[in-house]
Amino acid sequence: MRYPSLESTVKQSTEFTVRRMQPEDRDTAVRLTQAEGWPHRREDWDFHCLLGQGWIASTADGAMVGTILWWSYGSAAGAAGLLVVDRRYRGNGIGRRLIEAIIDEAGPRTVQSVATRSGIRVLGALGFRKIGMVQQWQGVPSAIIIEEPTDLILRTADQTSLPSLCELDERAFGAKRFELLASILTQNDGVLAEKDGQLVGFGLIRPAGRGMVIGPVVASDESIAKTIVSRLLTIDASFTRIDIPANANGLAEYLQQSGLILVDQAPVLKLGEGMSSGQSVRSFAMASQSLG
Numbered sequence: 001m002r003y004p005s006l007e008s009t010v011k012q013s014t015e016f017t018v019r020r021m022q023p024e025d026r027d028t029a030v031r032l033t034q035a036e037g038w039p040h041r042r043e044d045w046d047f048h049c050l051l052g053q054g055w056i057a058s059t060a061d062g063a064m065v066g067t068i069l070w071w072s073y074g075s076a077a078g079a080a081g082l083l084v085v086d087r088r089y090r091g092n093g094i095g096r097r098l099i100e101a102i103i104d105e106a107g108p109r110t111v112q113s114v115a116t117r118s119g120i121r122v123l124g125a126l127g128f129r130k131i132g133m134v135q136q137w138q139g140v141p142s143a144i145i146i147e148e149p150t151d152l153i154l155r156t157a158d159q160t161s162l163p164s165l166c167e168l169d170e171r172a173f174g175a176k177r178f179e180l181l182a183s184i185l186t187q188n189d190g191v192l193a194e195k196d197g198q199l200v201g202f203g204l205i206r207p208a209g210r211g212m213v214i215g216p217v218v219a220s221d222e223s224i225a226k227t228i229v230s231r232l233l234t235i236d237a238s239f240t241r242i243d244i245p246a247n248a249n250g251l252a253e254y255l256q257q258s259g260l261i262l263v264d265q266a267p268v269l270k271l272g273e274g275m276s277s278g279q280s281v282r283s284f285a286m287a288s289q290s291l292g
C-alpha cells in the first residue's frame, strides 16, 4: 500500500505534519505517554528507540502531538507500538496518519501490535486483525513458589547463549530478533532451561517502567515457563511486570499465587499473513507490548 508523501501537511480541522522522530523529541514523547498513565521513563523510551524507527506528528506551530515507533525484525516481520496522540488533538486523523507512516515504511513485512480500546478502531480500519489476547500482570511478588523439576537444568544466560536463545525465540515468535535479545541480555539477567542437553526455554528480566519487566519468556511447555519465571522472580523481587498470553492459564495461576495482579487484557493484532509461530515452542511473555 502506498500513501502520499509523509512530509506533506494533511488538512482536517487541525493542520499537522508527520516526520521522523529525533532524539530531542524523546522528552516530549515521555510526557505524552505519561499523560496516558503509561509507565515509560526516559530510559524506556531510549531503549525502545535504540532499535526502532520513530515518527512524530506536530502541529503548524511546531507542537509535538503524537508518536509511533516500529521495529524491523528482518525483511518479513516487525512490531509497532507507543502510538499516542495528545488528547486535545484526537479525532483529526493524526493516529491514522502515524500508523500509515509505519505501514508504508514496513513495506511487505507482517507487523504485530497490541491495541488499546481506542487503538483497536484505527488499527482495525487499516487492516490489522486480532490474533490473540495478552494479559498484563504486575505487583510485588509476595510468595514466590520455587518450581524446579528434577529433569531440568537452569543456567544463567550470557552472551555465548545468544545464538541458541535467538533460534528458540525465532521458533516461538516467528521472526529473528537477535539485536533485541542481545540488547536486553548485554546489561541484564537471563535464565536458560536445558533438558537432556537441549535448550528448552529461556527468560530475560530488565529494569523498566515502575520496576522490573520479565520478558521475553520462551519455552517448550508451560511448566518450563513457570520454572523460568519463578527463577527470574527471585533475581529481583521488587515491583515486577510480565505480559503473558491470555490462554497461559497455568502461568497466570502461578503469577496470582506469587502475589502479582492481573491489571489489564488487550488484543494482539497483526497486519499481514507472516510471522507464524511454531507448535513445539511457545512465547510465554512479551519483551514489551510494543516490541512483541
Ligand SMILES: CC(C)(COP(=O)(O)OP(=O)(O)OC[C@H]1O[C@@H](n2cnc3c(N)ncnc32)[C@H](O)[C@@H]1OP(=O)(O)O)[C@@H](O)C(=O)NCCC(=O)NCCS
Pocket: 036, 083, 084, 085, 086, 089, 090, 091, 092, 093, 094, 095, 096, 097, 114, 115, 116, 117, 118, 119, 120, 121, 122, 123, 125
Ligand atoms: C488511539 C489514538 C492514537 C487515535 O488517535 P487519533 O488521532 O484520535 O485517531 P484518528 O483521528 O486518526 O482516528 C482514526 C479512526 O479511529 C476512530 N477513533 C479514534 N479514536 C477513537 C475512540 N476513542 N473511539 C472510537 N473511535 C475512535 C476515528 O473515528 C477514526 O475513524 P475513521 O478513520 O473511520 O474516521 C488516540 O486515541 C490515543 O492516543 N489514545 C490513547 C493511547 C492509545 O490508546 N494508543 C493506541 C495504542 S494501539
